[in-house]
Amino acid sequence: MTGTSAPACLLVYGTLQRGERNHHLIAGAHYLAPAETAEAAFTLCVYGSVSTPGRVTPAISRGGTWRIGGEVYALDQDLLAVLDRFERVGLDYDREGVPLASGGTAWLYLHRRTAQRQPLADAPGRLLADGCATWRDPLPPASA
Secondary structure (H helix, E strand, C coil), X not given: CCCCCCCEEXXXXXXXXXXXXXXXXXXXXXXXXXXXXXXXXXXXXXXXXXXXXXCEEEEXXXXXXXXXXXXXXXXXXXXXXXXXXXXXXXXXXXXXXXXXXXCCEEEEXXXXXXCCECCCCCCCCEEEECCEEEECCCCCCCCC
């Protein structure tokens, strides 16, 4: 982690996860564990990626009936600010604290639905099991 500010926990569910195309942005954070939200109050949609044409990007929003599964990281406020800029907090996403099924809370990026970005009819990469939605990119990583 960078900086000296107090760490925060962040639950990531999409392209920031290990093995996904944007993980390098969070690689300096400390991986804690797999986790899921305590509340079954979310929907996981998939959109065409703006930054990587031909790929999909998952987005979580409130108003569903699923828990969300992903990875929890400890990171400092400096890295959290970098990720807020990447996720376009205030424009495309909001960052909200949510309770975890294992106890404690973590930040979670929630998508702001807009008329310009509607979810795809199918959801490539979305997996549902026991009321918990997870996501993995269905395409192999692009070659370097």
